[in-house]
Amino acid sequence: MLRGFSAVFYREMQMLISRIGGLGYLFSGLLFPMIYLLAFGWGLGDRVAVAGGYFAYLAKGMLAITVMMNGFQQTALSVSAARFYYRNFSTLRLSPISDSALVFGIALAGTVRALAAAAVIFLTARLFFGLEILSLPGLGGLVLTAFAFAAFGVAVGLSIKGQEQFSIIINFFITPMTFFCGSFFPVANLPEAVRQVVQFLPLSLTNQLLRADSFGESSLWEAGLLLAITLCTYAYGVYRVHGYREF
């Protein structure tokens, strides 16, 4: 079913390696999390009371945001540009690679891209703010989140009818999750009705896993839910590729 995904992954990575030389590309995905980290860390650092200190709390939140934004945004932009601008998504579509392998290969490349960006944020936070090494649930959460949002990026990149529709997804899905899913402050601070919804969003689960020391009953449940969301976004990506037509 996934036979040939490595060829798709190889192609995506070749393009990533050739793009990474461009400073704009390298820093565009890191700029916002870095600004958030420094602005909120310096501005609110000593005024927000959370266990372990606000810098550590915020740094983990920035890791979650970095993985989400890089996984989703770069993948969706890459796929939509391949459709509208470079017009070479058809070369993937015409090749004898299954739809599931195609999505897996692209999403895996998006995962690597997102985790690489997160690694830069982590190293910065560790160097300047002494961020501790991530726990196993935290690492697992980042990997699942990166893959889930990259697969969602494939689906969105194939669904939008023009680049302007991309901002709708960013404004209605990505930005609210950035601010309300426990990256800047605990979800527990939200009003009860809002919290009941927000706690099940993927980025909230990532943040919960990043703050867990080890796998317990709660983090296992969160990891299971995040895995289910990942499988759903992957299936949605495959569905969109299967229905893809060129006119």
Place this chain on the structure above:
Amino acid sequence: MSIVVENVNCSRKGRSILHNVSLQVLAGEVMGLLGPNGAGKTTLIRLLSGLARPDKGQITIQGEDAAARSVAFRRLLGLVPQENNFESELTIEQSMLCYARLYGLPEPAGQVKAICERFRIGEWRQKKPDKLSGGMKRRAMIARAMLPDPQVLLLDEPSVGLDPDMRQEIWQLLKGLQAEGKTILLTTHYMEEAEALCSRIAFLRGGQLLYTGTCADMRHWLSPQKAISLEDAFVELSHGQLAQEVG
């Protein structure tokens, strides 16, 4: 029979693009698809390649249903689209290596080198596509399409925008492929291209197939009394009185 198009209808947003088109291309034949702009030539190429689906009717290539897009179908087919769709970040060789991997070729590097030499783009293969002339890009695109050695080659306006010298070179390449027994279907606006390459032509206008046969027979059909050029025949069939009657 290599390509069979049976009663194909295709519409988009309520507008009919192809209406009841039936066509057959023999194995080893070069067929030209002619017609004015908007006739439906590119749509037919997309339907043949499986990138789009007909509303009604069926297309098979060597017995494989185009709409089903089986792996066997995709291995039969090479497509050279109208626009250069090489990955702009990669060199021609890197792009071709990716393509070779997508098709699961056993020795990607060796096979890419061999096809580049065969199509005389060896000295250009380390360059990115934007450094190549229009003619070299077309040559490279044909080479890429032939890399997995497909039996059927679809070309959408293979020599558009090329100077006469380069056009002749492309024709020589295509004649060489025909001599190897490849089935070729190409769209063109150049009448001399149709006469030089195609054993038969099909003429589309307004989504309807008006004529299938040899160039000579079309000229004679349109003007039995006096000899006319294929270009005159094209104009007559596109806009003349006969077009109204046949259409």
